[in-house]
Amino acid sequence: MFQPGGEASIWMIQARHGITIGGTCVSSLFTLYSSLLSPSNRLFIDSPSTSHYIRTCPAPVFRLHFELMNIAVFASGRGSNFQAILNAIDHGVLPARVTLVVSNKAEAGALEIARSRNIPAAHISQQAFPAEDSYVAQLLELLVKHEADIIALAGYLKRIPSAVVGKFRNRILNVHPALLPAFGGAGMYGMHVHQAVIQSGVKVSGATVHVVDEEYDRGPIVLQKTVEVVQSDTPESLASKVLKVEHEIYPLALKAFAEGRVNIEGRRIWIQP
Numbered sequence: 001m002f003q004p005g006g007e008a009s010i011w012m013i014q015a016r017h018g019i020t021i022g023g024t025c026v027s028s029l030f031t032l033y034s035s036l037l038s039p040s041n042r043l044f045i046d047s048p049s050t051s052h053y054i055r056t057c058p059a060p061v062f063r064l065h066f067e068l069m070n071i072a073v074f075a076s077g078r079g080s081n082f083q084a085i086l087n088a089i090d091h092g093v094l095p096a097r098v099t100l101v102v103s104n105k106a107e108a109g110a111l112e113i114a115r116s117r118n119i120p121a122a123h124i125s126q127q128a129f130p131a132e133d134s135y136v137a138q139l140l141e142l143l144v145k146h147e148a149d150i151i152a153l154a155g156y157l158k159r160i161p162s163a164v165v166g167k168f169r170n171r172i173l174n175v176h177p178a179l180l181p182a183f184g185g186a187g188m189y190g191m192h193v194h195q196a197v198i199q200s201g202v203k204v205s206g207a208t209v210h211v212v213d214e215e216y217d218r219g220p221i222v223l224q225k226t227v228e229v230v231q232s233d234t235p236e237s238l239a240s241k242v243l244k245v246e247h248e249i250y251p252l253a254l255k256a257f258a259e260g261r262v263n264i265e266g267r268r269i270w271i272q273p
Helices: 080-090 109-116 132-145 162-167 191-200 235-258
Strands: 013-015 018-021 024-026 043-046 051-057 062-064 069-074 096-103 121-123 150-153 172-176 204-211 221-228 262-265 268-271
Touching (some): 080 096, 080 109, 132 162, 191 235, 221 268
Parallel strands (some): 150 172
Antiparallel strands (some): 018 024, 172 204, 204 221
């Protein structure tokens, strides 16, 4: 299983070229540590013991198999942030795969997206369980079954049970449509956030990716990006601007975790270049 924060980050690349190492063209399986595919279609491999510059060469199809970070996505709505995560994976930006999608709403668009991609999708409502313990047990059973390394909340409107937070300490992320710690907490979701922002008279808003703990919107901040609040903004127009930023920074935050570049010290987080 992938270990976030490890010394090396590895993932899968599929290509229709061979590669040349030391003048020999090969088509085989490799383990490449901290590897990057450059725009010139070359690979630079850097590991504790080797450093090779590799150029492409004509050869049969080969596959490089790497360990990916497994993401479980929890979503309550249409799934636009989930789709942004999938787009980042599809474009090779995010070295991960989504192995499970969970929603508390049977009609959630995120479940439809998952099913269209053959990603395991589960509707789990706490109301269907006689007690929280059985609800938590079902969540943890699914997370273990699908080997989740990290949980990404993408518009999930339910509190994560403390037992799940404890099992995935510092491995649950959320994206919030404001600059935390302002405009967060109970009741601060969706359009309520943007209405509060405009009514406050602040000149900037934005999006925050943060680690989830036992309190709403109080976990350590991973990434933030701002947008300008202008006089003509409505809650709807501000929401549109902030959503674009969410789609930008959420995959980047997940990428930093996947590549082991996140340092957490108490409530402070640093991302290594």
